Amino acid sequence: xxxxxxxxxIIRRLIHRGRAERELDEEIRAHLxxxxxxxxxxxxxxxxxxxxxxxxxxxxxxAKEDSRTVWGLGLVEIFxxxxxxGLRMLVKAPGFTLIAVLTLALGIxxxxxxxxxxxxxxxxxxxxxxxxxxxxxxxxxxxxRTEQNPFAPAEITDIRxxxxxxxxxxxxxxxxxxxxxxxxxxxxxxxSEATPGLFTALRVKPxxxxxxxPDETEVAQSKVALISEGLWRxxxxxxxxxxxxxxxxxxxxxxxxxxLPTSFKFPEKVDLWLxxxxxxxxxxxxxxxxxxxxxxxxxxGVTMAQARAELETIIHRLSPNFPAWRKKWGVTLVxxxxxxxxxxxxxxxxxxxxxxxxxxxxxxxVANLLLARAAARQQExxxxxxxxxxxxxxxxQLLTESLLLAVIGGGxxxxxxxxxxxxxxxxxxAGLPRAEDVTVDGRVLLFTMAVSIVTGAVFGLTxxxxxSNPNLxxxxxxxxxxxxxxxxxxxxxxxxxxxxxxxxxxxxxGLLVKSFLRLQGVNAGFDPHNVLTMQVTLPKKQYxxxxxxxxxxxxxxxRLETLPGVKSVAATINLPIENxxxxxxxxxxxxxxxxxxxxxxxITPGYFRTMGISVLKGRDFSDHDAVATSPVVIIxxxxxxxxxxxxNPLGQRLNTGVNREIIGVVADIKSRGLEVESAPTIYxxxxxxxxxxxxxxYAIRAETEPLGLAGAVENEIRNTDKNLPVANVRTMEQIVSxxxxxxxxxxxxxxxxxxxxxxxxxxxxxxxxxxxxxxRRRELGIRMALGAKGxxxxxxxxxxxxxxxxxxxxxxxxxxxxxxxxIKGLLFGVRPTDPMTFAAVASLLxxxxxxxxxLPARRxxxxxxxxALRRE
Numbered sequence: 001x002x003x004x005x006x007x008x009x010i011i012r013r014l015i016h017r018g019r020a021e022r023e024l025d026e027e028i029r030a031h032l033x034x035x036x037x038x039x040x041x042x043x044x045x046x047x048x049x050x051x052x053x054x055x056x057x058x059x060x061x062x063a064k065e066d067s068r069t070v071w072g073l074g075l076v077e078i079f080x081x082x083x084x085x086g087l088r089m090l091v092k093a094p095g096f097t098l099i100a101v102l103t104l105a106l107g108i109x110x111x112x113x114x115x116x117x118x119x120x121x122x123x124x125x126x127x128x129x130x131x132x133x134x135x136x137x138x139x140x141x142x143x144x145r146t147e148q149n150p151f152a153p154a155e156i157t158d159i160r161x162x163x164x165x166x167x168x169x170x171x172x173x174x175x176x177x178x179x180x181x182x183x184x185x186x187x188x189x190x191x192s193e194a195t196p197g198l199f200t201a202l203r204v205k206p207x208x209x210x211x212x213x214p215d216e217t218e219v220a221q222s223k224v225a226l227i228s229e230g231l232w233r234x235x236x237x238x239x240x241x242x243x244x245x246x247x248x249x250x251x252x253x254x255x256x257x258x259x260l261p262t263s264f265k266f267p268e269k270v271d272l273w274l275x276x277x278x279x280x281x282x283x284x285x286x287x288x289x290x291x292x293x294x295x296x297x298x299x300x301g302v303t304m305a306q307a308r309a310e311l312e313t314i315i316h317r318l319s320p321n322f323p324a325w326r327k328k329w330g331v332t333l334v335x336x337x338x339x340x341x342x343x344x345x346x347x348x349x350x351x352x353x354x355x356x357x358x359x360x361x362x363x364x365x366v367a368n369l370l371l372a373r374a375a376a377r378q379q380e381x382x383x384x385x386x387x388x389x390x391x392x393x394x395x396x397q398l399l400t401e402s403l404l405l406a407v408i409g410g411g412x413x414x415x416x417x418x419x420x421x422x423x424x425x426x427x428x429x430a431g432l433p434r435a436e437d438v439t440v441d442g443r444v445l446l447f448t449m450a451v452s453i454v455t456g457a458v459f460g461l462t463x464x465x466x467x468s469n470p471n472l473x474x475x476x477x478x479x480x481x482x483x484x485x486x487x488x489x490x491x492x493x494x495x496x497x498x499x500x501x502x503x504x505x506x507x508x509x510g511l512l513v514k515s516f517l518r519l520q521g522v523n524a525g526f527d528p529h530n531v532l533t534m535q536v537t538l539p540k541k542q543y544x545x546x547x548x549x550x551x552x553x554x555x556x557x558x559r560l561e562t563l564p565g566v567k568s569v570a571a572t573i574n575l576p577i578e579n580x581x582x583x584x585x586x587x588x589x590x591x592x593x594x595x596x597x598x599x600x601x602x603i604t605p606g607y608f609r610t611m612g613i614s615v616l617k618g619r620d621f622s623d624h625d626a627v628a629t630s631p632v633v634i635i636x637x638x639x640x641x642x643x644x645x646x647x648n649p650l651g652q653r654l655n656t657g658v659n660r661e662i663i664g665v666v667a668d669i670k671s672r673g674l675e676v677e678s679a680p681t682i683y684x685x686x687x688x689x690x691x692x693x694x695x696x697x698y699a700i701r702a703e704t705e706p707l708g709l710a711g712a713v714e715n716e717i718r719n720t721d722k723n724l725p726v727a728n729v730r731t732m733e734q735i736v737s738x739x740x741x742x743x744x745x746x747x748x749x750x751x752x753x754x755x756x757x758x759x760x761x762x763x764x765x766x767x768x769x770x771x772x773x774x775x776r777r778r779e780l781g782i783r784m785a786l787g788a789k790g791x792x793x794x795x796x797x798x799x800x801x802x803x804x805x806x807x808x809x810x811x812x813x814x815x816x817x818x819x820x821x822x823i824k825g826l827l828f829g830v831r832p833t834d835p836m837t838f839a840a841v842a843s844l845l846x847x848x849x850x851x852x853x854x855l856p857a858r859r860x861x862x863x864x865x866x867x868a869l870r871r872e
Contacts, residue, residue: 086401096373097405100366103763104409106756107362108451109416114355114749116421116444118348120437126337127263129203130297134336135304137169137294137311139329147332149582150293153286158321159331160197160294162314165307169296170198171276174267177537177695178249180235181723188537188727189231189249191272201297202266208232209243209258217275225254226273229262250539250694251723266295268433287322288657290582295336308333340433343825347746350823354508354753357501359451361757363459364498365764368491370402370463372767402460403453410452414440417448424745432742462490491768492804498764499808500815502757503845507816508823509754510837511830512747518829519740525669525678526576527612528732531699532706533575535728536717538694549694550626550687552720557604559716560700565709567701570607571686574600575697576671576732577739583682585656587643598639598680599671600656602689602696608666610701611732618650618664625663626687633660639680640665656682673739675828699732706731746826758848761808765852769801773860780860790861797860801853802846809842809849 032053039049090097125131138148139155151159160169176191199211207229216222225247236242246253249272260273298307311331322329338345418440432438543549553571560569574581583600605621608614616637625632633654640649653659668678686696698717702709707729714726737744773780780793820832830837 083400083404085397086404089401090404093373096369099763100369100405101409101412103362103365103369103760104406104452104455105412105416106760107359108406108410108413108448108455109420110355110413110753110756111352111359111451112413112417112440112444112448113420113424114348114352115447116417116440117424117432117438118352119441119443119447120439121432121434122341122345122348123443124434124437126340127265128336131336133167133298133300134201135296135298135307136334136336136339137296138332138334139290140332148334149329150290152288152290153292155287155318155322156292156294158318159311159314162317163296163310165299165302165310166201166296167299168197168201169294170201171195171292171294172198172267173276173291173293174270175291176272176274177535177727178272179251179537179539179723179725180247180249180272181251182248186723186725187235188535188725189272190270191274192267192270193274193276195276198266198295201295202264203297204260204264206258207261208240209256211258211260212273212275217277222275222277223252223254224257224275225249226258226260227256228260228264228271231271232259250537251541252539288584304333304335342433344432344742347742347826350826351746351749351753353822354505354750357505358753358757358760359455361498361501361760361764363455364494364501365760365767366405367459367463368494368764368768370398370460371491371494373463398463399457399460402463403456406452406456406460410448410455413452414445414448417444432745495761495764495768495804496808496811498757498761499805499845499849500812502754502761503809503812503841504816504819505750505754505757506841506845507812507838508820509747509751510841511820511823511827511832511834512743512750514834514837515827515830516740516743516747519674519743522670522674524576524674524736525613525667526732528736530702530704530706531611531732532702532709532713533697533699533728533730533732533735534710534713534726535695535697536724536726538724540694542721543694546687546689553604553686553696556698556717556720557606559720560698560713563709563712563716565703567703568606568610569698569700570610571604571696571698572607573602573686573689573696574671575699575735576611576669577673577735580671580679583656585654585682588653588655588659598636598682600682600684601671602684602686604686607683607699610699612701613669614667616665616667617648618662620664621683621685625685631658631660631688632663632685634664634666634683635662636678636681636683637665637668638678639682642680654682656684660684674736697728743826743828758845761845762848762852765801765805765849766856768804769797769853769856770859773797773856793861794854794857797857798850798853801857802850805846805849805853809845812845813838813842 032050035053035056036046036049039052040046044052126134128134136148137151137156137159139151140147140149156171160171163169172192172194174192176193178189178191180187180189194212195217196212196214204211206226211226212224216224227247232238232242236245239245242256243258245256247256248254254274298304311333315331421438421440424438538549538552543552557569557571560566580599581601582597584595584597586595603621605623605625608620617640618634621632621634624630633656635649635654643649644652649662649665652662654662664683666683669681670676671679671681698713700706700709700713710729714729717724717726783793784790816838817833824832
């Protein structure tokens with residue numbers, strides 16, 4: 001219990017510090033008075049008695065230090081003294097302090113901003129209970145196309161019914177959209193059909209009501225719904241009694257049985273859930289349409305390896321039920337977090353590594369500043385050492401100043417990070433998963449604090465060790481030099497290192513810029529300029545069959561074609577870049593052709609003209625192709641090349657469930673992204689679609705700025721049906737730009753980091769050269785007094801400065817040769833060791849270094865020899 005009493009004593013002394021100091025002063029004074037009285041009693045005079053008492057007592061300051069040590073406050077007192085002294089020294093040198101703080105703020109702020117993104121996207125757990133147990137199940141076709149494909153209804157229900165490694169499996173389809181009516185304005189709501197197992201697997205608890213019950217999914221077209229908290233608040237005023245109320249979806253009444261919390265974000269950007277039923281016979285037997293996705297929760301203690309082994313056994317047992325072309329497929333499991341993050345993980349870690357380089361360069365710059373400042377403070381430090389301050393005490397004082405700088409820089413960096421995140425959120429983060437969660441939270445602030453402390457120790461330790469060991473005899477002499485060869489050599493070494501680091505970053509940024517420009521120059525196969533798109537969903541209750549849907553589409557297209565400024569219009573279910581669906585097909589006249597998969601697109605006549613896709617052979621669809629008894633198809637160039645080689649595909653047949661006559665061949669398009677090879681594509685007449693697909697997209701090619709037509713187009717659609725909301729009004733250029741969002745984010749951020757690093761390196765070179773010239777003023781004055789010309793001095797100084805720069809460039813080129821291999825997955829059409837990029841970036845950095853050397857060198861040539869020698 002003694003330690004508790006001592007701790008309470010220390011705390012009380014800290015709280016009542018002033019009173020404790022007064023009591024200590026009174027105690028020392030009382031002791032001295034007693035000693036003086038004793039000496040006077042022994043016959044000394046008052047003055048002799050006082051002096052004798054002081055000699056007997058010793059140093060009052062030392063006695064106070066000993067007392068504070070007994071109190072347990074010695075270290076606190078020393079730290080407080082160092083802190084106050086450090087603050088005074090920083091205030092006395094405002095220029096140095098401002099430059100150092102700004103340098104650190106840039107480095108720490110950039111690291112904090114990127115860590116906030118890494119924290120939100122990669123480190124923060126998903127907002128579900130025990131998210132590590134959640135996995136996504138996919139049909140695996142890695143042998144041909146992709147590893148992650150949806151299931152057919154009968155296929156996934158068979159797998160689900162045989163699994164034992166999973167606690168629950170939820171099935172869902174993200175293709176749902178509905179028109180919410182009944183208010184002032186109709187609203188299109190994105191949704192998902194889901195089984196009760198989805199909410200069981202994710203363990204979501206509604207804030208109002210309940211989730212679906214099993215009997216609601218056993219009834220075809222069960223009229224119940226779940227809505228999101230966002231929709232509940234936005235549309236229904238957060239009515240606390242809303243559970244059990246009725247809403248109109250596509251003209252039909254649905255009972256809202258529950259409201260799901262904002263934290264529930266599965267699938268992404270969904271505000272509505274309807275029951276997903278598999279009990280009807282046609283669902284149980286459907287092995288041809290692949291659109292059902294799934295998520296499962298592993299039982300406690302079950303590993304991914306065990307779950308995969310069980311799945312392989314089940315697939316082998318069920319394979320006789322699969323279509324022949326599907327028998328070689330498997331099932332793959334992907335952890336939920338990996339599924340959400342996708343491929344962005346490696347990109348973010350690369351950015352985090354790059355921004356760490358910026359922080360290192362900032363540390364090098366501040367270390368150089370501190371070395372120069374320590375050289376200027378040599379006399380002060382020598383006097384303190386001569387008065388008895390040991391080297392550890394001096395090192396501690398200098399380190400305290402460094403840590404103080406780092407903490408101030410860290411605070412400024414946190415403010416920079418907050419502003420940067422707001423800027424990123426608007427301009428760059430839209431393409432990242434979980435972008436809405438990016439913020440400066442407690443973990444990010446702890447990271448900033450840790451980085452600040454470590455940074456302070458990193459850039460402050462070497463200058464502190466260098467500055468704490470002065471040569472007292474030399475330093476205290478009048479006119480002693482303020483620099484030493486070892487310190488100058490260390491400063492030069494630091495400059496070389498920051499040039500090398502800057503070059504590595506600049507080369508990485510150069511490669512990404514070149515890659516991005518190459519990607520933007522890719523021929524997409526279509527012309528996105530001046531094309532406006534918008535989506536419409538037709539209510540099933542009103543548009544009960546394909547004939548009514550086709551009539552609506554035909555009527556609206558005719559009205560839109562008459563609008564001023566419209567060149568052509570069309571409708572489609574799939575847009576390039578954004579939506580791709582797969583369709584099984586075979587070529588009947590080629591017996592050796594197995595059933596394969598191609599992208600399929602349903603379109604209206606005029607689609608190719610509107611999208612700027614070239615018709616290479618044959619013709620476009622026409623209104624006569626709406627007759628289902630004459631099935632036709634248009635194929636892409638790659639599909640024609642794949643199956644028909646030198647034959648003419650026109651007039652031949654393609655089987656997509658029915659035999660269709662090939663009437664045209666069109667150019668390949670980049671349907672899955674600009675960086676992905678064009679996929680074989682089948683184009684089908686929208687009027688010949690067999691399923692009741694109630695959603696579609698209008699494409700309108702305008703003569704000028706397409707967004708200017710948005711209002712007129714929406715009015716024409718609502719004039720046809722006033723209850724139809726229009727959604728996702730965008731241009732094709734915006735769609736293409738969004739597909740490049742992650743690449744743009746990486747390029748911009750790495751570019752900003754590289755330019756910051758180059759600026760810091762240039763400042764570092766300039767600072768070292770300026771300080772070196774100031775220290776060599778006497779030498780330069782003598783040289784010029786002995787006849788050296790300005791250009792000779794300029795050339796000498798430039799040679800010395802460029803030696804450091806060229807050494808740094810050489811080391812940077814060597815480092816970049818190895819490190820750029822880490823970003824090869826982010827490049828397109830550019831090698832990681834692209835010689836043109838290496839040469840251009842190295843030349844740029846050499847030019848920056850030359851300018852940073854030239855300015856102080858030119859100023860040195862203006863030195864007046866008489867003035868320089870007189871000052872010495």
